[in-house]
Amino acid sequence: MGDIDDDDFGFSSGDEADIIALADSFDGNSKKRKASDNDDDLPPTKRLAIHPQSLTLATSILTQKFGMKAFRLKQEQVITRILGGGSAAVVFPTGGGKSLCYQIPALVFSELDKLANTRGDGESGITLVVSPLIALMKDQVDALVKRGIKAATFDSTKTRKEYLHTCDMLRNGELKLLYCAPERLNNEGFVEQMKNVRGGIRLLAVDEAHCISEWGHAFRPDYLKIARFYQEIQAERVVCLTATATPRVAKDICRTFGINDDGLFRTSTYRSNLKLVAESSKMKKDLYPRLFSFLKAHPGPTIVYVTLQKQTEDLAAKLRSKGFKARAFHAGMETPVKMELQDEFMRVNDLIMVATIAFGMGIDKANIRNVVHFNIPSSLESYSQEIGRAGRDGKTSHCVFYVCGEDLHLREMFARGDLPSRKSVRDTVANIFDSESIRLPIEGEIKRNQNSQQKDFDIRSTTLMNIYAQLEITHNLIRATTPIYTKYQYKVTPQYNSIIASDESQAGCAVKEYAKKASTWYHLDVDTAAARLGIPRVEIVKKLSDLDQNKIIELKPAGVLNVYKVTQPLPKTKAGIQKVADAIYSIMEKREEEALFRADQMLQLITGKSCFSRALAQHFGDDLPDGKSECGHCTWCMTHTAVEQEEPPPVPWNQKAFDAILKAVPVRDDARLLARIAFGISSPRVTALKMPRDPVFGSMEDHEFMVRGSAADPMLVEFANFVSK
């Protein structure tokens, strides 16, 4: 199996490691919030009072700063509520204009303060935006800065100078909007800094807020920590924004942040210009000619979604051989290549982009004429978001869904890929709570290298993050804090020797005495140096990063260790630890079932005997406008014949392949690992065993992995018989 782009945000938590040194050296001296902004003392009725000038100010900022004529959808209602002191949850479709719902209040706060004369200059605080999309937040900040608005991001690509400049703006009370990724909330220095922002956090905006819900299709463990952060920094109000939220997910968001029912603003996702078409076949090969003739008949900017990275290349090549202008796009490509591809797609009007879900977030192109699904999307939420990119100019656009029996397997593989074996989870939790950790006092620190844990316990990075998040949020046992580097190495320039020789500071002495020179690189064990000299490690890290900024050395920190503080007495016995691991595992099993259920819902939509547009709207707690029961422009409405899901014929048990796997794979401690290899699902241990290149890998991909909800799990059970218990 090739790589799946299973995170449409394209974010790697490793990115955040780059900023650790910077955060370490944060001096935390910014002014504390002034007593005058302690609105908490005011009665709530007064706090929520809407100033009569609010809307006038908001509208003039909309026209003057953003050059737009009028508010759209429910922007005006949301902004008015926020300016009145209330919190809100906003469910607008993609491209609906969610950003303005927090950008405008961010600029109006200081204007209202002036009118009300409640705060001094520079005391109006900031709007903090938490968003998982680093590339998108950078684009937004660039656009704001171009409009003369003081906005900045704290992200891994910032130089120390840029970071310090942002800190200066925070201290001076000049900054209006600050953007960061949710992973940053693990950084202690950052949390402290936000608690002490001058003027306070007037508004916390949570983008892609559906990630907070465990019922959602894109749950991200780090999102669970945002609600706690919201309390800790005492933000005055919160706005949660998403393009896809079922009623259950919206409720979850509101409950998590204490948003009242009247704070939920939802607009219809129904789009009358989108023709929702579905076609099915037993075999994939029959679908290619149909795709080619569709694309020939419907020219214009097109996105074709597939599941695997490899499929993007294969299908793009096939399309090119038929004379189409097609390119492939997936998360595994180098960033400059991806940027060039996105630019080209935005620029020209005849390109077909064959892509994984990594393509599309932030693609704001009005005239996309076709969105094709050549594999089954993972959920109705993903489908709705992806087709929502078509026809933003209001002109008729086609959303074609080609479904085939063979793809059902791929979808199952996708859904099952994340669940590790119970043994992996038990071993991981036992490793976190090893004999040393369980003796730690409250506030004691557990340090772990997550990269090694992934390899040692055969767990994908997202799953490992989930285990830690559950230990933190569900079990309240530990709390993530700023990760640290264990190794610092650097190359020196000719000035280095004289500069370091004359540096009499304690940190300078630490570098002088403890850095060891190898052939080209110097190596410094910061922890040892700090312990021996009795100084904080932060000072040494700061010294190194200063030398690096001043181009005296070229610094390369490495070996990230995640650090967790003990917050409650930890389970001490093997049984106690296993109980926690098993509780975590059963939640993971439930999520696997839900992922399969979501894929089923997707299939039911297009094979059902009802209007696609209506079924989709109802999934999101909505309906067709004007009480209509049919849209008139989907396959059901146009044919009134259900699309048949054609299952491939059942496959007889392949004993030869089974025996070959047992022969090729030495492992006998994990049945799920063997089943994964047979099915063709990659994992850190599968890769370490060099299985993906072995002919047995995926040799039983046409078999049932396991029968859902049944004790008869063909492959898994068969392998379990060969595993030592």
Ligand SMILES: Nc1ncnc2c1ncn2[C@@H]1O[C@H](COP(=O)(O)OP(=O)(O)OP(=O)(O)O)[C@@H](O)[C@H]1O
């Ligand atoms: N009231 C308005 N009038 C005109 N244009 C607007 C208005 N509000 C937003 N826009 C424009 O609509 C486009 C989409 O806005 P925005 O990026 O905020 O959407 P979004 O809801 O965040 O979408 P996504 O879910 O894709 O992130 C932007 O180009 C924005 O400038």
